[in-house]
Amino acid sequence: MAVDDHPLLLDGIKAALSEQPDMKLIAEVMNGRDAIEQFRLHRPDVTLMDLRMPGMGGLQTLREILTEWPDARIVILTTYRGDAQVMSALKSGARGFMLKGMMRKELRETIRSVYAGRRVVPSEIAFELAQHAGDDVLSPREVQVLRELARGNANREIAETLKVTESTVKAHMKSIIAKLGAKDRTHAVMLALKRGILEV
Template sequence: MTVDDHPLLREGIAAVVKRQPDMQIVGEAGNGLEALAQFRQLQPDITLMDVQMPEMDGVQAITAIRAEFAQARILVLTTYKGDAQSWRALRAGALGYLLKSSLRTDLLAAIRAVHAGGRWIPAEIAVELASHAGDEPLTEREIEVLQRIAAGNSNREVGAMLSVSEETIKARMKSILVKLSAKDRTHAVSIALKRGLIRL
């Protein structure tokens, strides 16, 4: 089953899969809610799941599917190499991680590997995961602060939005800079975007 909010991508995957004698597409979905409903009905061997979708994102959908079907084999599809995104998907129960840029070369091998009971994690993702394995993670509140800073808000404005003082936001930013090894706010935002901790 393929789950992606771009019909063209689903069509492209279907075109590749239908040429394989040992594979067939049994269903498609455009968001996480549809994916959950379709999974209950079809219980496919492998699910290809996009991360960023409307209604319910891929990580939420993986969590929901795996809560009902512990044996579900899900491969994540994404354009992002960031370790935070991959870590969330793998922690939710995904067995593999496929970059959309490498679908042409890796799609079939990844499906077969996961179907055989293995995992599929591209080398560049594995390197990112390993390089941040010992880092102290940002708290949900710190991610929320950084997300609002990234949108162009000042410390005072973020404080007003979150009903805390400007001093509290300054203290949070200090902690964020240390955890991300960032020189300043702009550097922190660019690191967080690259790693998939926040989105613009």
């Protein structure tokens, strides 16, 4: 099954698999809700799923499918190499990752490998994971503070929104900058976007 909100990508997957004697695309869907319904209906051996979709994203869809079917083999498709989202998906049970730009070369082999029970993480993504393996993880509250900062809010506005004191926001900012190895607040937001801690 292929899950992606871009029809051209679904067409590309269909074309890539059309002449493979050992593969058949049994369902194509464009959002998370439909993916869960179609999974119930077809129980695909391997599911290719976009990480970023409107409504229910790939990560939430992956978790819901794996709650019902823990043995589901799901490969996350992404244009994005950010380590935070990759790590979340791996911890949630994704069996593999594929960068959309590499699909032409690696799609069929990735499907076969995941079907055979192996995990597939491209070297580019593995490198990003390794770069940040020892980093301190931001707390949920620190992510909230960073998200508010990314929206252009000053400390006082962040404090009002999160119903905390301004000094608490400043303490969180200090911790965020230290954990991300950022030079300043703006650099912290840029790093968080690059790593997938925040989404645009």
